[in-house]
Every structure is written in structure tokens, then in C-alpha cells.
């Protein structure tokens with residue numbers, strides 16, 4: 027076994043790898059960018075080496091600096107985590123040339139699976155079922171159109187170098203083929219520098235089921251499947267193992283195909299073979315097809331760990347250090363059911379806009395697994411993936427595991443940034459999901475219903491008002507002040523103002539008036555009970571009050587200072603600001619142009635996504651304050667609208 031390894035990653039995966047290494051007696055070296063000096067993975071590691079500025083291209087993608095750090099600290103091997111350099115064969119080669127061990131597959135195996143067309147051809151030869159389609163060299167327009175015709179519509183055009191759903195187009199009619207081909211090619215060229223495409227049969231009601239494999243360079247085993255059909259724009263949201271409706275025949279067929287795929291390329295280490303499955307009539311062993319192989323540990327590997335009781339990072343270290351496969355196929359257990367939900371800093375109602383911010387509070391309930399790279403007070407920075415944590419639960423059956431998932435989400439307390447927690451809770455309660463009727467279109471079909479955020483109830487509003495009005499804690503509290511203290515307050519919640527009057531009538535007794543409603547409040551050992559209900563735990567952080575309402579959701583309220591309010595009235599409604607640091611990709615309006623509320627005015631590229639910034643109201647553009655191509659800070663004014671007469675008056 028290695029004595030010391032370097033972890034070439036950050037966030038939850040770096041922490042997760044470091045924890046297993048330490049449990050195995052292996053020392054660890056972290057690397058970090060300027061943005062991560064105080065990060066959790068740095069604190070966990072035995073040693074840490076700075077490798078550059080915050081943007082990944084200047085730090086976590088700098089293979090040469092990372093190899094240098096490993097050599098300087100005496101690490102013998104490098105664990106790449108996922109993302110960053112994990113599937114870069116040139117990096118693997120450089121690691122090996124430096125006399126170090128790469129904890130993962132060979133450069134050749136990564137290359138073999140790197141392009142979708144070559145991988146499909148290779149898999150076909152190895153006897154692995156591939157989606158019917160064309161993946162040849164002839165890229166002439168009419169040849170590809172002919173191939174689509176022969177396959178039969180609907181078809182999917184895919185970039186051979188694709189990833190993250192880029193360069194992918196569904197085409198339903200021959201008439202639309204030429205236009206879709208042109209746009210897929212240009213997107214692929216822009217994103218991957220390779221415009222080549224392949225054509226596939228479009229599978230209706232598809233399910234994404236992937237098989238975890240493990241190889242030692244000669245032999246391979248599989249660790250069963252994961253169902254990752256709950257996707258939003260091809261991004262996984264909740265994953266589970268086993269796949270709902272899985273039969274022993276189907277599992278055997280998929281497992282054997284995945285093992286054939288791994289052995290065909292002499293695979294070593296952890297890998298995932300992704301299949302697309304036609305789920306329109308249940309699962310059938312002749313209705314699954316190879317999509318691609320990910321030659322690294324996957325984000326969702328913990329569900330496999332939960333149902334097998336194995337530690338995949340331990341397996342990675344053992345195999346990379348020269349041991350054979352720890353278990354034979356028939357020794358690998360499969361027990362119960364597991365789910366993983368991905369908690370993100372993102373604004374769901376705003377179209378899943380990635381969010382940033384300092385986490386005022388982050389706590390997970392006991393008895394579940396939460397993989398995270400951040401703690402209370404840490405910042406979700408704009409430079410990296412905005413995932414806060416993965417919440418993993420296990421139960422004897424799918425129903426038990428799902429009720430644990432619901433409970434775990436309700437008891438997760440996160441404040442300081444907007445998150446997708448309410449969305450995850452809606453998804454975990456979705457009736458189709460509950461009965462295991464999953465397919466990759468589920469989220470898209472029911473998006474409107476899944477993204478409705480529940481309103482803050484009157485007792486929650488009252489709880490926030492009580493916290494805002496609370497007399498100071500301390501020896502004098504409740505002594506001098508209990509002479510029927512009456513306070514009038516205003517809170518702001520989701521752009522709306524909530525005015526209330528709080529009357530403290532005695533220790534632990536109060537009345538809260540909101541509009542026409544009067545709510546009686548009593549304090550007991552668990553906090554305030556308001557109008558007979560327990561609205562949830564309350565956390566005050568400066569001028570912000572968070573109410574953790576469990577199943578009802580988490581709500582944040584800002585205490586409005588009456589003086590600020592008078593001074594700030596109407597301000598900023600005429601300026602379009604960058605919601606986060608990013609690159610101005612396009613400015614869609616010109617000075618003097620009349621615009622209407624909601625009209626797109628600019629496109630900002632931030633956190634690997636494009637965000638459309640819209641006019642806050644009807645009006646006329648007064649001034650463009652940023653040019654396309656400029657990097658801007660959060661809060662930078664980009665476009666100013668003319669003042670309206672009302673504001674001037």
C-alpha cells in the first residue's frame with residue numbers, strides 16, 4: 027500500500043478520498059487554489075500545497091504543478107477524483123513518466139473511451155449492445171441524412187467528442203435534419219473543437235441505468251447498477267441503486283455486458299458503463315444499449331457503496347498499489363436500496379441559476395451519509411461547481427429508503443445561499459418517482475409543479491417577526507422589558523414586504539399581528555409554538571432570519587430597516603446588475619432602445635452556464651455600461667434604464 031498520496035481535486039470528492047486514505051493509514055497531500063486556502067479538503071489533509079489562482083485553468087487543471095507538488099511532498103500516487111484531470115490521458119502519461127502511480131485506468135483505456143464513435147465501434151466488436159445508428163467516418167450531409175432515414179425517426183445527433191449534453195439534437199422529421207445537423211456541428215466545434223457527429227435511434231421513454239465496474243487490468247467485476255434517470259437537462263439530480271423494476275435476468279445481462287466492455291480495454295480501477303434503456307414496457311434484457319464509459323469514479327458512487335457495503339476508494343487504492351481485485355463476482359453483496367440527492371446552491375425558480383454565497387448554516391441530520399466539501403461559514407465560490415453536498419440514505423427496501431430520503435431532506439438545514447432543497451423535496455414526493463416509474467423525461471414533464479416553492483405560512487412569518495423583535499438575550503432580558511413590549515416591524519421575503527406587530531405579554535407569551543390575523547405564541551422547550559403549530563427552528567444571522575420549516579421548507583426573511591427603506595426607495599430598479607461574477611457574452615440592447623419588462627438585455631457566462639439578464643421593468647435604455655467580452659464582478663452595473671417620471675417626481 028502507498029504511504030502517501032496526493033489528491034488532485036477539491037470539494038466533497040477530495041474530502042471523501044482523504045477520509046478513506048486516512049482510514050487505511052495512508053497520508054494525504056491536498057492541493058488548493060487561492061479561493062480554497064481555507065477549504066475543508068485542505069483542513070482534512072496532512073499536507074497542502076498551493077497551486078495557483080482560483081480559475082481551474084490556473085490551478086486544478088495545471089497537471090505539471092500538481093505532479094511537481096507530488097514529487098516535492100514525497101507522494102507516491104495521485105488520485106484525480108472526478109472532473110478536472112481525471113479523464114485526461116496526457117496527464118496520466120505525465121504522471122507515469124514522473125515515476126508516480128495514477129490511481130485510475132491507463133491512458134490507453136481513457137483514450138479508447140474518449141470519443142463516442144470509436145468507443146461504440148470498439149464495444150460493438152466486443153459484443154456489447156450499442157444503440158442502433160451510424161458512427162462512421164463519412165460526415166457528408168447527405169450521407170448522414172440517409173443514415174437517419176435508414177435508422178428511422180426520431181433520431182439523435184450526437185457530437186462524437188460530446189459531453190454534458192452539448193452538441194446533441196433530437197430530430198423528429200426528415201425536414202428538420204439539415205438545420206439540426208448544422209447547429210449540433212457548430213455547438214460541437216465551439217465546445218470541443220471537433221464537429222464530427224454520429225446518428226442514433228432516439229429511444230422513447232429512456233432510462234439511464236449504469237453499471238459500476240472494477241478492473242485490475244486483466245479481469246473485471248461489476249458492482250451492480252445505478253438508476254440515474256432523474257435528470258434535468260442531462261444532469262443527474264437523484265440517483266438510486268438498485269434500478270426500480272430490475273430483474274435478475276436484466277441485471278445479469280447488463281453486468282456481463284459492462285464487464286465485457288471493461289475487459290475489452292484492459293480496464294484497471296473504478297469505471298462506469300452507461301447504458302440507455304427503453305423503459306416503455308418494463309425492463310427487458312434485449313432493450314439496453316451502451317452509451318459511454320466514464321473512466322473514473324462517478325459522483326453517484328456512494329449509492330453503490332451503500333448497497334454493497336464496500337468502499338470504492340479503498341478498492342481504487344488497493345488495485346492501484348498492485349493488489350488484485352478484492353472480491354470475486356459471486357462474493358459481492360447487494361443489500362437493500364439506496365438514494366443519493368445532490369444539494370446545489372442554485373436558484374430554482376430563476377431557472378436553476380447557479381448561486382454563490384457564504385453558508386450561514388449547514389447541518390445534516392444524524393444517521394445518514396452527507397458527503398460535503400463545505401462547512402458553516404464557508405463560501406460557495408463562483409469558480410467551481412456549486413454542489414453543496416450529496417445526501418445518501420439506505421434502507422432495507424426502496425420504500426424505506428425513500429422515506430428516509432424525505433426525512434433527511436426535511437431535516438437538512440442550510441442557510442445563506444438559495445438552494446435546490448425544496449425542489450429535491452418535491453421530487454422525493456413525486457407520485458411517479460415514489461412508485462419507481464422513472465425516465466429521463468420525468469423532471470422536464472412535471473417541471474412547473476416540481477419547482478413551485480411553497481409559500482411561508484403565517485406561523486412562519488410570525489416566527490420570523492418574533493425573532494426580529496426578540497429582546498436582547500442576557501441577564502436583563504425578561505426583567506426590565508417584560509412590561510408588555512410592543513414592536514412594529516417589517517420583513518422582506520422574496521421581494522414582498524411583511525409588516526407585523528409583536529406584543530410580548532410576559533415571559534414566553536406573545537401575540538403577533540400580521541394584516542388581519544392575530545396569532546398567539548407560547549414558548550416551550552422546543553421554541554415558539556404559534557397558533558398551535560411548531561413553525562420550525564429559527565436562526566438569526568445579522569439582519570437575516572432563517573426559519574427551518576422541515577417538510578414545509580426553509581424560508582429566509584430580511585429585517586427591513588425603516589431608514590434604509592426611505593433612502594433606497596426605487597433605487598436600482600433602473601440598473602441591470604450582474605448577479606454573480608462572470609463574462610459578458612452579449613449585450614442585446616442599444617442605447618435609446620425601448621424595452622419591456624422581462625426582455626433579455628444581456629447574456630452573462632458564469633459557472634459554466636449562460637444566464638440571460640432581463641429588463642426589470644418597461645422603459646428605455648439610457649446607457650450600456652459593459653461591453654461584450656468583459657469580465658465583471660457580482661453587482662456590477664451592466665445596463666442603465668432611463669429614470670421614469672414617477673421616480674423623478
Ligand code: ADP
Pocket residue numbers: 157182184188189190191192194226227228229230232234257260300302317318466
Ligand atoms: P453526454 O456525454 O453529452 O452527457 P450522453 O451520450 O451521455 O451525452 O447522453 C446524455 C443523456 O442524453 C442520457 O443520459 C440520456 O438521457 C440522453 N440520451 C442519450 N442517448 C439517447 C438516445 N439514443 N435516445 C434518447 N435519449 C438519449
